[in-house]
Amino acid sequence: MSAQLTLFADIPAPAKPRVRRVHPSVPEVPATAVPAELLRAADWILLNSSGGKDSQAMASHVCDLAAKLGLLHRVVIVHADLGDIEWENTRKLAADQARRLGVRFEVVKAEGGDLLARTVARFFKLKAKAEKEAQEQGLDPATAKIAPAWPSSSARWCTSDLKRGPIRKLITRLVAELGDLGRPARILNCMGQRAAESAPRAKLAAVEIDRPASNGKRHVTTWRPIHGWTDAEVWKEIARSGLPYHEAYDWGMSRLSCSFCVLGCEADVVLAARLRPKKAAQYVAVEKKVGTDFKHGLSMAQIIERARALDAEHGELRRPPRGTALSGYLGKKATRCYLARVERGRLDLAA
Ligand code: SF4
Numbered sequence: 582m583s584a585q586l587t588l589f590a591d592i593p594a595p596a597k598p599r600v601r602r603v604h605p606s607v608p609e610v611p612a613t614a615v616p617a618e619l620l621r622a623a624d625w626i627l628l629n630s631s632g633g634k635d636s637q638a639m640a641s642h643v644c645d646l647a648a649k650l651g652l653l654h655r656v657v658i659v660h661a662d663l664g665d666i667e668w669e670n671t672r673k674l675a676a677d678q679a680r681r682l683g684v685r686f687e688v689v690k691a692e693g694g695d696l697l698a699r700t701v702a703r704f705f706k707l708k709a710k711a712e713k714e715a716q717e718q719g720l721d722p723a724t725a726k727i728a729p730a731w732p733s734s735s736a737r738w739c740t741s742d743l744k745r746g747p748i749r750k751l752i753t754r755l756v757a758e759l760g761d762l763g764r765p766a767r768i769l770n771c772m773g774q775r776a777a778e779s780a781p782r783a784k785l786a787a788v789e790i791d792r793p794a795s796n797g798k799r800h801v802t803t804w805r806p807i808h809g810w811t812d813a814e815v816w817k818e819i820a821r822s823g824l825p826y827h828e829a830y831d832w833g834m835s836r837l838s839c840s841f842c843v844l845g846c847e848a849d850v851v852l853a854a855r856l857r858p859k860k861a862a863q864y865v866a867v868e869k870k871v872g873t874d875f876k877h878g879l880s881m882a883q884i885i886e887r888a889r890a891l892d893a894e895h896g897e898l899r900r901p902p903r904g905t906a907l908s909g910y911l912g913k914k915a916t917r918c919y920l921a922r923v924e925r926g927r928l929d930l931a932a
Contacts, residue, residue, distance in 0.1 A: 601793065604795065604796045606765055607792055608800065610789075614787060616806065620646060620647055620652055621650060622767055623768065624655065624766045624768065625655055625657060625752075625755045625756075626655050626656045626769045627748075627755070627768060628640045628643055628656060628657065628684075628771045629661075629773065630660045630679075631667075631675075631773070631838045632667070632671035632672070632678075633827065633836060633838055634819060634827075634830060634837065635774070635775055635778075635807065635815055637819060637822075638810070638815040638816075638822075639771060640658055641818060641819075641821070641822035642806055642822075643806055653683060653684060657685045657686075657687055658675065658682070658684055658685070658687070659688070659689060659748055659751055660672055660675040660676070660688050661744040661747055661748060662688050663696065663743055663744075663838070663839060665695065665860070666840060666841070666860070668840050671827060671837065672688060674826075674827055676688075677825060678825070682822075682824070689748055691742055693742075696743065697864065699738075699743075701867060701871060704872075707728045707730055708727050711725035711728070712725045729871075731873060734844055739839075739843070756799045765796075765798055765799050766798065766799045766800070767802070768801045769802050770801050770804065771805075771806055773805075773807060775809075775810055775815075777811055777812065779844075785805060786805075787806075787808040789802070789803050790802055791803045813910050816906075816910035817911065820911050824923070826906070826907070829856075831903060831904070831905040832898065832900075832901060833848075833852050834849055836849060840853045840856075841853050841854075841857075841861065841864055841875065843877075845876075847879065850876065851884055851887045852888075854885050855891060855898055861884065861885050861888070865880075865882050865885065868880055903920060904920050907919060
């Protein structure tokens with residue numbers, strides 16, 4: 582019996598799954614999904630802006646509703662600055678949109694480098710971990726299998742590190758500004774995600790409590806005001822608002838944020854490589870360093886090859902007329918009116 586006990590004592594106990602405690606005051610489900618009630622209940626209405634068309638349409642739509650309820654003073658637009666990996670002037674554009682909407686604008690930025698620097702740092706961490714585990718199992722560390730360092734749909738650390746984390750810090754700051762309310766502050770965190778973008782996004786709720794971001798001091802409700810919108814509805818809202826949109830759409834990009842998104846479609850990343858060849862080359866250098874492809878099954882080296890082939894076939898890309906993307910949805914006449922409004926820099930929320 583004692584030999585058996587000794588035997589069991591040598592087996593390490595299985596690691597207990599980490600249970601994250603959520604403050605008991607945090608509700609399980611939102612009290613309402615009615616837009617006006619969500620807005621009225623919020624101490625801060627935080628609009629997440631990547632500078633892309635969806636967050637821009639979401640922002641102008643929510644500002645329109647908030648203005649009608651006299652709540653514009655509670656609105657803050659936040660842009661997570663991704664540095665040089667996002668399209669040029671994205672931050673300036675988000676700031677200009679906030680100015681035209683007449684709301685407060687905040688920029689947050691993650692410490693510790695951009696996506697490329699983080700991918701390299703992550704690679705060395707994963708490598709050290711894999712080698713240590715191999716050694717512990719009596720295997721040759723040189724044969725250790727290292728997990729991919731690039732972000733992916735199953736390891737989307739880019740969003741949590743570069744966007745969600747820094748935005749949570751801003752939420753902490755905004756809550757502190759409110760002082761003691763005698764109750765947890767209510768933050769309405771608005772996102773431009775839409776069901777039409779992808780199957781995983783289609784599964785997201787239009788309104789939900791963000792329990793990991795909530796605690797005894799603040800209750801954070803995530804609201805996706807345009808979750809059910811189509812592409813055409815997004816462009817219609819852009820035309821209605823008169824807010825400028827990023828010129829990358831006129832060039833033909835279907836999405837914004839990082840110029841090269843690990844989740845982006847091939848057409849987008851190839852087009853981005855034609856427009857930003859120097860940045861694409863930096864991704865190739867990181868691919869070499871970390872030993873894996875930037876996108877699952879598609880390397881940046883291949884993307885550049887395809888971009889060069891298109892340049893050879895069609896010549897270098899020429900700047901498209903301003904309004905090209907909008908015109909594809911709403912026609913030339915509506916686009917002319919929209920461009921004139923953008924030019925004037927005016928915004929008539931009631932239009
Ligand atoms: S745009 Fe793509 S690569 Fe960039 S942070 Fe978002 S998911 Fe990650």
